[in-house]
Amino acid sequence: MKRFLTTEQALAQLFEEEPIEERDMVIIPPNPSAVSDEKDFDENDLTNVGVLPSDTAGELEIHNSQFGIFKHHLSIDEQMIPYRGRHSCKMFIKGKPIRFGYKSWILASSDGYVFSFDIYQGKSENKYEYGLGGKVIIKLLKALQKPNYHKIYFDNFFTSFKLLSYLKQMGYFATGTVRDNRIEHCPVESIKVVAKKERGYYDYRFEKLNEIFVVRWNDNSVVTVASTCHTISLLSNVSRYSKKISSKIKIPQPNMVTAYNKHMGGVDLCDNLISTYRIKIRGKKWWWPIFTNFIDVALVNSWKIWKFVNRDDKKSLLAFRREVTNYLLRTPVKIEKNSSTGHASQFALQCENPIDSSGHYLSKIIDGKRRRWILPYALKIYVPNMSNRTPY
Incomplete structure (x- = not known):
């Protein structure tokens, strides 16, 4: 029988003799409006350099910590986001598996769940009392509601x-x-x-x-x-x-x-999971690698929560990503006309009352042109037989 606990009740049991990882429980998420001190969060100063549109980084940070900081041991380390284009924030680190790219500071649990992050945006003119490393540590630790519930590890x-003296006082x-x-x-x-x-x-x-x-x-x-x-x-x-x-x-x-x-190896474990099935879709915008990296982080975090709640299910990360992808492909998408996106193609055919995007096929017709179809039975087109296809 599972025990349903709030985040605070679960965290209160971290110091008991029996580790929380061995308990059969489900953590009930708290009110998202009272997750942590997000009001003091300065959005990583991303708006000053336009790293991501529509404050994507700030939104992801809130969702990562929507269940509270429910791990006892946390680690802080750097993460490299691969990028070989031109940008002032791109860095080169010799000897790293990813030598060229953006650097991001990560606060993660010992098993690889990412709670907070801060993208490095270059050298600042301001001098910090505890150095750059101390500034990063203090900024990432703002996500913690109760400092004495956690132990922090860094290199x-x-x-x-x-820095240790200051953290002890706090x-x-x-x-x-x-x-x-x-x-x-x-x-x-x-x-x-x-x-x-x-x-x-x-x-x-x-x-x-x-x-x-x-x-x-x-x-x-x-x-x-x-x-x-x-x-x-x-x-x-x-x-x-x-x-x-x-x-x-x-x-x-x-x-x-x-x-x-x-x-200490929580961030490295997360990097390993991301690099195994990293999104390979290439884009021409310099912020695209950061955006796709955030999607990979969200998928890894979701998989971690799935494993935490479903202890008996041994679903792999690959199977979890496939299941999420199939669900998104079956979800109906309502497309609204926007004048800023231009006119529709003259070869695009629309059908009334589309069911969903699972019946979306691209097929050749008699005149040899390729057209986009909403439903496979809209006109006489070839639909491949998927019944004999081997499942994943």
């Missing part, structure tokens, strides 16, 4: 001691890898000293005033992690390959590093 591009729990020049003279052992130690060695320090824990761990390379909610205990053992004995060995790993590795 060393964003993390700094000042009530956010944050964890991230940090660069050596951003730990504010923390007396932890240097990278050169830790690199000479055995594999699995770690050193840590705790800053009492802001309650920030810093650990430096020696793995394949030296990793530094800072957190306001995790510590080094409990230690876990991870498997690594040793060249000396030509076999795998067990080495200790601090809890901070374990939690970071477990919950």
Whole structure:
């Protein structure tokens, strides 16, 4: 028997012993007018450069969070939208799977559900107290209604001691890898000293005033992690390959590093799902790749909700996309005449009372011209036999 809970009731159970992912429940969406603090949302400043028409980005952001932020562990990372045309916002990042395109900052859950995003629009003349990474973090976290219900993870591009101190004061729990020049003279052992130690060695320090824990761990390379909610205990053992004995060995790993590795890959998981079945329709407008990427994000989010509610249904993302496509093709579309779109083609034939677009065929007639038909039985045309066609 399923338990029907509101978003707040479901979030209140995140800190119980039994994880929310294992409960058999359905979250009832709240009133869309009270989803979050959208009134303070500045529409990503997209209207200043005209990234998308009709505020598409702002509308998608509202729909992404219409069920509230119903995940406990969230991650923030960058996403590349492929584009090889000419535009001032297009970027080149060496070593990335998508080297040319638009950059977008994403707030997603650990399983790949996108809650919020911000498209990077180039360097700003304003100087930010916490740097560009801190500005992005603070802007994306505005979507959270209750900061103490979530734990945030991000990489060393964003993390700094000042940012962690600010997030701690605002009530956010944050964890991230940090660069050596951003730990504010923390007396932890240097990278050169830790690199000479055995594999699995770690050193840590705790800053009492802001309650920030810093650990430096020696793995394949030296990793530094800072957190306001995790510590080094409990230690876990991870498997690594040793060249000396030509076999795998067990080495200790601090809890901070374990939690970071477990919950940080949400944006990468979403990118992987999008790239598998990315929309390939090409357009001549520079904003078209951003628009199609938003459609892919919406489909992935819908599939995630479907899996969350229908636990027993093992429907794949491809099958889900096909089902959505078939539904849209069967949905009647009312076309209104618009003088701005020009006149109809002289070869277009209209039929009274069309049923829907599922009977839309393009066929040759006697005079050799191609005409668009609303119904297959409007005139004598060839209709292929679909009964013997193999289903998906």
